[in-house]
Amino acid sequence: MSADVQEVTAPLVGGSRRRPAWRLLAAGVVVVVLALLPLMLAAYPIGLMSRILAFALLVLSVDLLTGVTGLPTLGQVAYFGTGAYTAGLVGVHVTSNAPAQLVAGTLAAALVALVTGAVVVRTSGIVFLMVTLAVGELAHQAVDSLAFTGGTNGLVGIPPITLLPGGEPLLLSGFVYWWVLVVFLLGAAVAAVVVASPLGRSMRGVRDGETRLRALGQETYPVKLSAFVVAGALAGAAGTAWVAQARFISPGDLAFDVSAFALLAVVLGGAGSLWGPVLGAAVVIVARDELSSYVGGLGSMLLGAIFVVAVYLLPRGIAGVARVRRPAWTRSRGTA
């Protein structure tokens, strides 16, 4: 299994280290355009953009594990949900202050990721996939049956966020979008820094050959656990951003299809790249929620068709399009 992931992802990360000046410029332009969107778009498309960015941060957390570390996961909804419900509960009972909700949600998710990850990262490959699926489903069942999370009805009555203590509540979708954008950019920056750091190198080492890394004398367990906690924290931050824009969270947001779509957005975008999965997340949300009405309500069918076509036309995902050269050695078939 780890060999399979390696085959999909190996060339992409190498590519990201070339021409940093050009890439920084491109990233800067994208950030400026994203920041200016509320001045150009109406309330509805801005709401859509907020949802895309929150989901994209969740997808980035899946990518850190699946694409960079080679641990395919279906469980990040557990930490997304921890962040979202923590932010929502803080909003209902303590304060509507958005930065406080962000910090609380992220820390809670990181803590839950540390506790569960300590056990989960002892596995790898398809077993890791199924154990994380179990974690995600257990979280889904937990919020569905607990009273203080609102049970099946979800958590309602979350007040609009404020930025400063005692400040005005942010009711306009443009302001909420800016907050979601800030959270997304913070999360993406953390992901980029981690990927470029020594920890990121070790994470790719685990993906490309865990046994080799061990043979060189490096313990891989702390690497995998660190990656798991960072990814959990990012998913938690994504959850707080989701609640900030939706002002509602329910067990449905932690369902199996959310996990599956987050994982598939990574594969669609190009696992291991950071910008590819973000675009993959946008494709998933737009196809499922927005284009659905143009194809007679058959959003799932459209999304399914995109997935099927992408498998054959984009063997390395969206990010693979930008990089045509493929080293021959990455084509070797995995054994499992």
Next chain:
Amino acid sequence: MLDWFDAYTGTVLNGLALAAVLFVIAVGLSLVFGTMDVLNLAHGSVSLVGAYVGVAMVGDSASIAAFVAAVLVASAIGLVLGGVLAAMTAKVSGHLRQALLTLGVALIAGDVLAEVFGSDVKRVRAPEGLDGSTEVLGTPYPVYRLVMVGVGLAVAVLLYLVLERTRLGAIVRATVADRDMVEAVGIRTTLVLGGVFAGGAALAAAGGLLAAPVLGAQPGLDDTILLLALVVIVIGGLGSLRGALLGAVLVGQVQVLGVALLPELASFMLFGAMGLVLLLRPAGLLPAPGRRA
């Protein structure tokens, strides 16, 4: 102890009936993963297609002959669908891209089925003559569910004989253990793999139809079946026939007995049990011999 068993006879039997169809459905998923290394996320959709064949051909009432005919039609459709899926996944390497492909197919199938059959719950009646109830240890129990258990056992025995006692079965088992070696002795493994895929899908469709009098047919059932089948095969051990059987029996009892004994914890038990098994025995309880976890 006997009192307890008396009180829960029906529950235990319900668990066995669920286990029987879960086994019939999941064994194909397991063998496909074992032989082809393909995780077919469209497996639940094939089962749902089988259930809808029941809706179209059996519906509210049918004789046993018509029901059997529906099972045969469902199996034939499953066989074709399996062949198509085998051809589609043959050139796609890597579990993640296979997941993208097969889940894409599942999404398309789900919307097509919902368009054709509507999004409400469809019922399939048990065939006439089997829709009554009989006495089991002094308690009335639906005959059809006993038939489900019988069919599940028959499929298990038949598969065991084919896999363990025939040359064909030996080739399939060898392909699970070491595909390159089978290829090296001059056997076209693509044919073996396509056959296993088609046969597994035929069983999945037949199982979906067999389960339809109990579970019905509705959009979303494909996801439920897929998740249960995945849990069954990872608990039992991927690629293993005995593992799929043990996994199905465990999952059936956990699902049904769990609800009866510990209703407040029931929803946690299935995935809790799977997580526990995988952490203690990552290869599953009865892994296929010769296969690395």
